[in-house]
Each structure stands twice: as structure tokens, then as C-alpha cells.
Amino acid sequence: MTDIQLLSIPLQPQACIGFVSGPACGGVNVFIGTVRNQTQGRPVIRLEFEAYEPMAIAEMRKIAEQLKQRWPVERVSFHHRIGVLGPGETAVIIAVSAPHRQASFEACQYAIDTLKQSVPIWKKEIFEDGEVWVAAHP
Numbered sequence: 821m822t823d824i825q826l827l828s829i830p831l832q833p834q835a836c837i838g839f840v841s842g843p844a845c846g847g848v849n850v851f852i853g854t855v856r857n858q859t860q861g862r863p864v865i866r867l868e869f870e871a872y873e874p875m876a877i878a879e880m881r882k883i884a885e886q887l888k889q890r891w892p893v894e895r896v897s898f899h900h901r902i903g904v905l906g907p908g909e910t911a912v913i914i915a916v917s918a919p920h921r922q923a924s925f926e927a928c929q930y931a932i933d934t935l936k937q938s939v940p941i942w943k944k945e946i947f948e949d950g951e952v953w954v955a956a957h958p
Contacts, residue, residue, distance in 0.1 A: 822884045823897040826873055826941075836897035836915035845894050847921035849928040851914045857907035865946045869902045869911065872940040876900070879939040883931055887916065891923040896931070900941060 823839045833852055840848055855867050884896040897915040905911055914931045918924040935941075943954045 821895045822881065823895075823899075824877055824880045824884065825899045826871055826876060826902050827899060828901070828903040831899045831901055831910045831913050833910070833913055833915075836899055836913045839897045840895040840915045840917035842894060842917065844919060845917035845924075846919050847924035848915065848917045849921070849924035850916075851912070851928050851932050852910055853912040853932070855905050855907050855909050855911055859945055859947075862947045862949075864907055865948060866907075867905045867911070868944040868946065869900070869905065870942045870944075871900070871902050873902075875940050880935065883934050883938070886934070887927045887931060890930070891918060891927045892920075893918050893923065893927050896927075898931070898935070900935075900939075902941070 899913045916928040
């Protein structure tokens with residue numbers, strides 16, 4: 821089962837954890853990405869996330885299917901914020917469950933790395949002295 825959402829409201833880690841938890845799952849791994857208060861020594865005032873939503877959802881579904889093909893993954897949850905976020909706010913949550921911990925760790929890391937490379941979600945960093953769009957594919 822898969823739970824994929826782009827949300828303009830604060831993300832709830834427990835919702836993702838609850839979705840992926842189950843009696844067959846001995847390993848639940850969660851990645852929570854938050855907004856830092858600085859980038860390369862420059863204070864961050866806020867981030868703005870934009871997405872091409874239909875394609876972003878489709879790409880996240882594709883990643884979830886890749887996880888299930890590569891590891892014995894039971895359930896996957898991707899929640900990503902769009903809109904304006906301040907330092908300390910949660911930008912992304914990925915939760916993965918599998919019968920054993922190693923698979924859940926590996927699948928979760930693959931999920932966030934692949935999401936950052938292929939999902940059309942863009943981030944603008946706003947500083948006191950300007951702003952910059954961060955490369956979607958570093």
C-alpha cells in the first residue's frame with residue numbers, strides 16, 4: 821500500500837508512521853526533512869516549495885513501485901509540503917515498512933535520494949539579502 825500526498829498544511833509524522841505500521845513489519849524507517857535556519861552561512865528567512873503536482877505524484881508513485889521491486893517493502897508513505905515554510909518546519913516525510921530493518925533503512929534512503937533527483941518539486945530559499953532557486957537536481 822502507498823500513501824502519497826502534497827500538502828500545504830503542516831505535515832504529521834505520526835500519520836505516516838501509522839500508515840506504514842503493521843503486524844508483518846519488523847522495521848519502520850522514517851526520514852523527516854526540516855527547513856534549516858541557514859545555508860552556507862547565510863541565515864534563511866523562509867523556503868518556498870512549488871510542484872508540478874500531477875507529475876510529482878506520478879513520480880513518487882514510481883519511486884514507491886521501485887522500492888517494492890528492490891526490497892520486501894510492505895508500505896510506503898511520502899508527504900511533501902508545498903508553499904511557504906519557516907526554519908524548523910517539516911518539508912518532507914518518507915516512511916517505509918518492511919519485515920526487517922535493513923530493507924526499511926535501504927529503501928528509505930533510496931526513496932529520499934531518488935525523490936530529490938527526479939520529482940518536480942522546486943525550492944526557493946529566501947535570505948535577508950536576496951533569494952535563490954535551488955537546483956532541483958544537485
